[in-house]
Amino acid sequence: MAEKGVIIELIALLKLEKDQELRETLEEMAVQDIAEAMDQVEIDDQVKVFRALPEERQTDTFSYLGKSQQRDLLDALNNNEARRILHELLPDDRTAFLESLSPEELESQLKLLAPEDLKQSLKLLGYPEESIGRLMTPHFVAVRPNWTVARALDHIRHEANRGETVNFVFVTDERGRLLDAVKLKDFILARQDAKVESLMDEEFYSVQASADREHAVQVIQHYDINTLAVTDKNGVMLGIVTVDDIMDVAEQETTEDFHKIGGAGALNMSLRDASSSLLYRKRIGWLLILVFMNLFGGEAIAHFEDTIAAVIVLVFFLPLIVDSGGNAGSQSATLMVRALATGDVQMRDWLKLWGKEFGVALALGVTMGLAVSLIGYYRGGYEIALVTSLAMVCVVTFGSMVGMLLPFMLTRFKLDPATASAPLITSIADIGGIIIYFTIATVILSDTLAAAAAAG
Amino acid sequence: MAEKGVIIELIALLKLEKDQELRETLEEMAVQDIAEAMDQVEIDDQVKVFRALPEERQTDTFSYLGKSQQRDLLDALNNNEARRILHELLPDDRTAFLESLSPEELESQLKLLAPEDLKQSLKLLGYPEESIGRLMTPHFVAVRPNWTVARALDHIRHEANRGETVNFVFVTDERGRLLDAVKLKDFILARQDAKVESLMDEEFYSVQASADREHAVQVIQHYDINTLAVTDKNGVMLGIVTVDDIMDVAEQETTEDFHKIGGAGALNMSLRDASSSLLYRKRIGWLLILVFMNLFGGEAIAHFEDTIAAVIVLVFFLPLIVDSGGNAGSQSATLMVRALATGDVQMRDWLKLWGKEFGVALALGVTMGLAVSLIGYYRGGYEIALVTSLAMVCVVTFGSMVGMLLPFMLTRFKLDPATASAPLITSIADIGGIIIYFTIATVILSDTLAAAAAAG
Structure with a gap:
């Protein structure tokens, strides 16, 4: 998607070692385009581009790289940088990266994780392969039915920066069981002193973390929703899956169908990375x-x-x-x-x-x-x-x-x-x-x- | 996606003419599932189900029916009902329905439209086939950079019920040109007396209405966004395209690829409807x-x-x-x-x-x-x-x-x-x-x- 001109400019600036101009060019680019450009240069230049980015954009850029590139880049960076990136990655992106590693690589990367991240990652990796649990992020905003809208909005303000998406606010009971999903918009439209329960219509969709990820694709496509709640078998809310993850899964499943109909086995990885x-x-x-x-x-x-x-x-x-x-x-x-x-x-x-x-x-x-x-x-x-x-x-x-x-x-x-x-x-x-x-x-x-x- | 039991129950209730129970069962069902169930019964029963729905859910259910079913149902309903449905349909759903009609059918349906809807529909149908304009809805919420957050939120409250999606609020200048897209979340997190311009980061994605819809798919997939702004060639904001429409388009394009690789021409319609x-x-x-x-x-x-x-x-x-x-x-x-x-x-x-x-x-x-x-x-x-x-x-x-x-x-x-x-x-x-x-x-x-x- 990135314009060809920008990528050529980037390569030229790298060759000419114009560090200041490189930084300025990168500033103008979206992280997705930077990731795309990095795909086209050697690993040394990838490291140069990466280090020319302000720290707060590095992890975001990293999350858009291909799996094999992520591995190569992390190997080429020093331990402190690798540690920071692994810490800052959103939990679902981190799971996706970790599950692409061989057992030995996984062991060495897990050593770089902070104790809390390690615990969370091991939990997410504990879900079966191709399950919804592997796609989910445990960041979401939950409120109680008996709170006022004002209190809920305060809570949303406090939590929102941590969360990946807040188009939906989830209503749970005291044991964390999911009761409803309410649009953020409805909180803004409501009177400040109204109770959260007055916004509830009990029309919500949830899936279990252990279910096949194909099921999440079907629910999101069928019901045209952006964010899907994930629960355990008792209905306790565990996390959310968002439509962008689902689009990636749908694309992979379609690719599998393509490969099968062409008489090749499903490849489950990039054709370029396949040996x-x-x-x-x-x-x-x-x-x-x-x-x-x-x-x-x-x-x-x-x-x-x-x-x-x-x-x-x-x-x-x-x-x-x-x-x-x-x-x-x-x-x-x-x-x-x-x-x-x-x-x-x-x-x-x-x-x-x-x-x-x-x-x-x-x-x-x-x-x-x-x-x-x-x-x-x-x-x-x-x-x-x-x-x-x-x-x-x-x-x-x-x-x-x-x-x-x-x-x-x-x-x-x-x-x-x-x-x-x-x-x-x-x-x-x-x-x-x-x-x-x-x-x-x-x-x-x-x-x-x-x-x-x-x-x- | 609807459970098989519910659909069988529905068919039984129709046969037994248990109208009260039918209404109660429908009340529990999502509109997407009602549409799916209607797909499996004859047109007379479809009309019965449709009329058993409360008016406010009828149009929503209609929008999830297949194109040929929508035509059949509208023919079977009386003119008043048809007129109301056509009026209540969201503009993008209405365009999708109208473009599936033959020229003669289109003429008779356009007669049922209210003057304002007619004008809007003709404008949307004026965009080339397979263009983004055909997918877009002209409902969106726009604010000005010099407004305070409080004023913007007031405006959002007022407009939101009309809009299809308000995960993003668009900032436009006095001539309607798009300046930025800001997450709704950011308005809630901001101080009430802050200016809208303080929320702007000028990182936004937009496409032109006349561009190929495949382009919108690429932008939404590449940048992982839910809502994409659509402008004319001068940058004046015309409407939005949402990720659920995009998923449908992506699915159709993939189906075309499938058909081509199997050596059949692209069908561009349901295999069941194809003569x-x-x-x-x-x-x-x-x-x-x-x-x-x-x-x-x-x-x-x-x-x-x-x-x-x-x-x-x-x-x-x-x-x-x-x-x-x-x-x-x-x-x-x-x-x-x-x-x-x-x-x-x-x-x-x-x-x-x-x-x-x-x-x-x-x-x-x-x-x-x-x-x-x-x-x-x-x-x-x-x-x-x-x-x-x-x-x-x-x-x-x-x-x-x-x-x-x-x-x-x-x-x-x-x-x-x-x-x-x-x-x-x-x-x-x-x-x-x-x-x-x-x-x-x-x-x-x-x-x-x-x-x-x-x-x-």
Whole structure:
């Protein structure tokens, strides 16, 4: 987002060692843009930029760096600086950083934490991976129902500077159990001597810290809220999750879906940071499974060896016809997987969608069958035109049906529908396509084949 | 998100015509959940549910319905009801509804609008499609720099009930030009007699109404803000865009990427609402392009007719080898397209990633080559093992390179990298794969082929 010019200017100032101008340029920049610029220079220059920042902006800038950059920078800084940054980080940012470390790195970083921060971090890291607890910040403002609005506002004023967000004020009972979430705006609109309970409408949303973070994404998206209360299983308020964290999680979950549908395992980290060996491991599994699936395709072809040997022109159309089935199947699988992920389509819709898909697939198949029949006639005459066009209709319909139904079947068996990847659908459509194509050919060309057999 | 039990209860109460209980159940439900439940009943029951709601919750519920449901419901309601709903809708929700209509429907709905609403709606609809202006709400709270905090808070109290969000208060000059955005929290923390200008830090983010909505998504995600100011080209404040609208846009844009990578055109609407003919039109284009691309694959096979006729066992391995290239290519294309979309990877990274991808692809190819050599040996002996394994290494590497480089090339030419769909990559990898495979076969098997030619 940062303008290119600013980043180039920054790099130039670093090279020319113009420290005063560097500081002035940084002053004008948002911390997010400084973090983005730091991404593009070597670690020595990163340290220079970082130290040119006033102390109060350093931690904020740090929190916008990528995980591997945060590690490198902290290693390059001295212990005092590292200690201060770790102390100043907001608890959720600190958890995110710490959970990206290897066990040995984690141990050495935890040593730098002040006792209170250490206790808090260990508590947050104690929540399961991918749980809401890992995303939450324990800073929030809570008031009691029997307080006056004036007293509540005093309390809010006192607490607000510590808190990450105060768009919502939470009302809790004497045991810390969450009773309501009230907009800050309502406190300002209310009369100063009114009781907090008069502002309460008991319409609030909360999630449990141990729940999957995907659940927090759904609640925030469904109810269009900015701040979500997090409680323990007894309803005691523990912290909040904000919409910006949720957007990051939603983006990661979507990336996982993308990777799966492309037939690669979910990477769970930046592609730039991923090592070659990790990329190899994430990809080889599916590729080998698909190799063995494709063997069945080879088997199917072997089965039709006589047909192929007799009418070799059939081989010319093999990639065209089987690929078309796979392509149509990839289309419908992608449409379904995404619609299931966004909630646009649900399990119960499958039959209705099946009917629609069948009609669409047939229409697609007929169109493509007509196209291929022209080429078939040109290459092999009337009979080949018939074989190829008929095969095209059947194969495209078959591929679309597989592509449409597989995501639903996976969902039904509580598996991720995104496992219905384009490569998987292509492989299934290939095997089916080969069998359909050569079966149709064997039937329609039976006279030719009989003649060839008699000649041989 | 609504619990299944509640929805079943609602349906039962509708069937049994228990109006009193229906009203009580609805009272307990969030408007988002009522909208979700309405999605699952027929239009007559939808109207019943809608009329059982207190008037002040009707419009809110309406705003959470899907676009086609909103149209159906408005048609089923009487003119007075429709008029009231259209009047009460927030301006951004009204724009979203109106832009989903056909020109004739739009005309009849605009007739129901009060003159002032009509003027506002026409203005918002005047912004280009997919622009920020279409998403924005013109309700916001603006104060002047020379006001005291007390006066500003009075003004906020007065305006807040009309406004959609007041987490931010905007400071404008006498001509309405945006000077700053200040957190509501800061007004509460400040002394009552302080001037508004003492709260200003001039760190604020704004976008122009005519800009692409994708830009608003980037700004909100990059700077982690909840509310974004929208101005005209002179900096005059026009309205705000909030993070919940942005999350919806981000989801739609991601869905477009998904559809494209699956080889279907971007749908821009709910899969459930999409008609069969729309689905057909969105999908047939790419499928036909791919048919013609695959013809080259057929041509390539025709070119190697002699080789195939002499050593028919080569055909058995054809789907296995060419598909493996397409599969590896789909994997790398998906990884790249997504990384480019999230900003994880940028244009300038291509060379570094190319080196890494080459190494990974080679390792994948060697592993798969080893696997296929065993099958090759079993099926056709030593020479076939050599041909298939060597072809596998080359084809997988070729496919991965295509999959990796194509998204970058598309970006370079200012095209959407998601156009590098799995079907497209598969087709390119197929043509390359056929040529590579049969060329290797022709070279290695030259003695066998010469013998066959002599015999023929």
